[in-house]
Every structure is written in structure tokens, then in C-alpha cells.
Amino acid sequence: MTKRRVIKFGGTSVADFTKLRNIADYLKNRTEKDEQLVVVVSAMGKTTDELLKNVQLLTASPNEQDLALLLTTGEQQTISYLSIILKELNVPTQAMTGFQAGIRTKGHHLKSKILNIDEQKFEKAFETCDVVVVAGFQGMNELGEITTLGRGGSDTTAVAIASALNVSCEIYTDVAGVYGTDPRLYPAKRLDYVSYEEMMEMSALGAGVLETRSVEIAKNYNIPIYLGQTLSDEKGTWIMAQEEILEKKAVTGVALDKDMDYVTVSYPMNDAALLKKLFEMLEQEEVNIDMISQIVNMDGLQISFTMKDTDASQINKIFTVLNEEYPSMNFNIQENYVKVSVIGSGMRDMSGVASKVFMTLLNNNIPFYQVTTSEISISYVVDQKNGTQAVEKLCSVFEL
Structure with missing residues (x-):
């Protein structure tokens, strides 16, 4: 019986033609083992970054619809090249853009969410093809406009297609x-298994391994994700339901989020409006x-929060509008902070994790400015200069 899989390759995996040819050989071998494959690819190497640099030469505030149209060309190059190579290897292949793959989206042109996927597009393609190569990161909204799925969008594309095809x-x-x-920060062990919940927390808190929405989709539809190194025989990590994992640790990982801004808004009155x-x-x-933290006292109102630095243009736009209506409002966007987070599903049942983290930071003279918790994570805002040290000390204490 023919087996189907969805496989995704990131930008570094398809960075040049040599890598694309190696991937094509790998895919050919898998089809010869009676597999039908949907292959989702990102733009080659730093293509997206180069496109963004080109835009900056033209304007500091590009139209978002035009920008989405431009950025999706990176993935379209990759699917075209890979399809050409596969056909040279006599592998029946069809390349599809997000639109051609029936990926319907809604919302912001540059941060759209997937509404649904027409799985019949794939059923039709598999009647004549062994490999369907799909451009990640993109879809089409209700107006027929090309949209992108935001950072890590190719992960989301791959898992969403896997969910549609089950x-x-x-x-x-x-x-x-x-x-x-992050192995570049500390020589931590590789994990054989991680729960959906832990992976979602790690991704949301800056681990940078998988995009959060992709793991959320996998959890909602109970789709196992295997994360491994491209064309390597080294064992990777399975991401799956918590109940399928026998061994539960108090702390599974420590994440460092450098891509954040710390925003403070102050106003001389406590104004709910x-x-x-x-x-x-x-x-x-x-x-x-x-x-988020809020202080209300005799000096008025102060609210602080953290956000992704990629939203800097939107937050500046918001404050420009607000300042017109509230000229006494002050705001400050600081980039010299990072977020350090400790994650583990075992926190639900094991006591003492929070106190151990607090004592580790205090004993190493690492000040923190804001703390937030969930059922399976604790996060701290610390000075940028202390971020790596905090990760090292916490990994050591929790034997990661």
C-alpha cells in the first residue's frame, strides 16, 4: 500500500543547487519505496532577507499587499528548481504555489492564518505524480490576493497540509x-520526545526551532511531527501528545528570546479610555x-509589556496615532533586554521549580525585571548582557 508523508525543508537545507540535487536524490529514493510525498520548501538561503533589503532601498513603509506578493517569489523559485531537478531524475512531480495548493487564508497580508486547505488538489495530483512540491509560507485570501503566513510560515504550511491529509x-x-x-549557548542533550504543549511553549518563548502555530495545528489534529537534520542518519526528535510520553521531567528546556522589545507606556492620569x-x-x-504589568499611583498610569521586535513598525504606528489624541502620553521601546524561560510539563506535578530558578538567578547576580508564569513555564526579562549566562546556569542546575 502506498504511504503518504509531508516533508518540509527549511531555507538552509535548500540554500544552493547542490543541496537541492541531494534532496532530489533523497526524494527519488523514497518514492522507490512506494511513498507519495508532499514536499514543502522555504526560499533558498537568505533570499527573503535579500528581498526585504531591496525594498528598504525603495521605501521605509511598503504597501503590505505588494510586499507579500514580492516575498512569496522566493518560495516559488525553490519549487520550480526542485521540480525541474526531480523531473530530470524521472520522478513524476507537480509544483504548486500556495494558491494552486488550495491554501485559503484570512487576516493581515503579512501574517495571515490558514482557513482551510482543499485536499482534493493533492488527491488529483497524486493520480499522476509521486511528489507534489508546495511553496511554503503563502496562501490566498478571500479577495484572491496572495498573502504570507509570517515568520516560520513554511512550518505552518507543512503541518496544515499533513492535518488536511491526516x-x-x-x-x-x-x-x-x-x-x-540552543546548542550554541550550552551543550544540552537532544530530546527523543517532546510534548506538543512543551514545544509550543518553547517556540513561543524564543526557542526558534518550530513556529508556534505549526505545533498548535499538530496538537489540534494529533499529527506527529518528526524534527531532524537534513539528509542525516542521526536520530531526531518526535513531537507528540503528552500521554504518549512515558518519562516526564520537571524541566525539559530553557529558551532565550533575543528577538523582543520591552515597551513602557506612561500617562499622568489613570485613563481607562x-x-x-x-x-x-x-x-x-x-x-x-x-x-504585561500595570502600575497605577499618584503619578498616573504606567503599563509595560514585551513583544516581538518584528512588530516594531506596527507599534510605532500605534503610538503615533495615540499621541495625537493623548499628547501627554510617553512611550519607550527598549531593545537591550531578553527573555529567559524555563519550560517543562513536569512543573504541574513537581514543586520547587520556581524557587530553584529564583535562587539560581539571585546566586549568580542576574537581576530580572518582570516575571510571568504558565502551567508549564516561567519567564523572566533580564538584561541582554546576562541572557547567555542565565541560560547556562539554569541548564546546569536542571541537568539539561
Whole structure:
């Protein structure tokens, strides 16, 4: 019986033609083992970054619809090249853009969410093909406009297609699975298994291994994800339901998020209308914020929060509008902080984790400015200069 899989290759895996040819050989071998494959690819290497640099030479505030149209050309190059190579190897192949693959989206042109996928597009393609190569990161909205799925969007594309076809998803990149922390920061062990919940927390808190939405989709549809190193025999990591994992550790990983800004807003009065408008505009501009704290005293109102630095243009736009209505409002966006997070599903049942983290930071003279917790994570805002040290000390204490 023919087996189907969804396989995704990241930008570093398809960075040049030599790598594309090696991947094509690998895919040919798998089809010869009676597999039908949906292969989702990112743009080659730094193509997306180069496109963004080109735009900056033209304008500091490009139209988002035009920008989405441009950025999706990177993935379209990759699917074309890979399809050409596969056909040279006599592998029946069809290349598809997000639109051709029936990926319908809604929302912001540059941060769209997938509404649905027409799985019949794939059923039709598999009647004559062994490999369907799909451009990650993109789709089409209800107006027929090309949209992108935002950072890590190719992961989301791959898992969403796997969910639509009800098959497992393999994601290949330049690292051999999920580690207790970034191996460039600390020599942590590779994990054989990670729960969906832990992976979602690690991704959301800056681990940078998988995009959070992709893991959320996998959890919702119970789609196992295998994360491994491209064309390597080294064992990778399975991401699956918590109940399928026998051994539960108090702490699974430590994440460092360098891609964040720390925002403080102050106003000389406690004005609920200002807060209401601020949060309405944050929702409208699709700016995700976390680690929120608020102080109300004789000096007025102060609210602080963290956000992704990629939303800097949207937050500046919001404050420009607000300052016109509230000229006494002050805001400050600081880039000299990072977020350090400790993650583990075992925290639900094991006591003492929070106190151990606090004592580790205090004993190593690492000040922290804001703390937030969930059922399976604890996060701290610390000075940028202390980020790596905090990760090293916490990994050591929890034996990662």
C-alpha cells in the first residue's frame, strides 16, 4: 500500500543547487519505496532577507499587499528548481504555489492564518505524480490576493497540509532535533520526545526551532511531527501528545528570546479610555504582546509589556496615532533586554521549580525585571548582557 508523508525543508537545507540535487536524490529514493510525498520548501538561503533589503532601498513603509506578493517569489523559485531537478531524475512531480495548493487564508497580508486547505488538489495530483512540491509560507485570501503566513510560515504550511491529509509530518533543518536549549549557548542533550504543549511553549518563548502555530495545528489534529537534520542518519526528535510520553521531567528546556522589545507606556492620569484604545489598536494591527504589568499611583498610569521586535513598525504606528489624541502620553521601546524561560510539563506535578530558578538567578547576580508564569513555564526579562549566562546556569542546575 502506498504511504503518504509531508516533508518540509527549511531555507538552509535548500540554500544552493547542490543541496537541492541531494534532496532530489533523497526524494527519488523514497518514492522507490512506494511513498507519495508532499514536499514543502522555504526560499533558498537568505533570499527573503535579500528581498526585504531591496525594498528598504525603495521605501521605509511598503504597501503590505505588494510586499507579500514580492516575498512569496522566493518560495516559488525553490519549487520550480526542485521540480525541474526531480523531473530530470524521472520522478513524476507537480509544483504548486500556495494558491494552486488550495491554501485559503484570512487576516493581515503579512501574517495571515490558514482557513482551510482543499485536499482534493493533492488527491488529483497524486493520480499522476509521486511528489507534489508546495511553496511554503503563502496562501490566498478571500479577495484572491496572495498573502504570507509570517515568520516560520513554511512550518505552518507543512503541518496544515499533513492535518488536511491526516498523515505525519517530517521537518528537516540544520539541527538534529530539539535540544534542552540552543546548542550554541550550552551543550544540552537532544530530546527523543517532546510534548506538543512543551514545544509550543518553547517556540513561543524564543526557542526558534518550530513556529508556534505549526505545533498548535499538530496538537489540534494529533499529527506527529518528526524534527531532524537534513539528509542525516542521526536520530531526531518526535513531537507528540503528552500521554504518549512515558518519562516526564520537571524541566525539559530553557529558551532565550533575543528577538523582543520591552515597551513602557506612561500617562499622568489613570485613563481607562487610553488603555482600551491601546489594546484595540494592538488587536487591529495583530501585535502579539505578553508579560504585561500595570502600575497605577499618584503619578498616573504606567503599563509595560514585551513583544516581538518584528512588530516594531506596527507599534510605532500605534503610538503615533495615540499621541495625537493623548499628547501627554510617553512611550519607550527598549531593545537591550531578553527573555529567559524555563519550560517543562513536569512543573504541574513537581514543586520547587520556581524557587530553584529564583535562587539560581539571585546566586549568580542576574537581576530580572518582570516575571510571568504558565502551567508549564516561567519567564523572566533580564538584561541582554546576562541572557547567555542565565541560560547556562539554569541548564546546569536542571541537568539539561
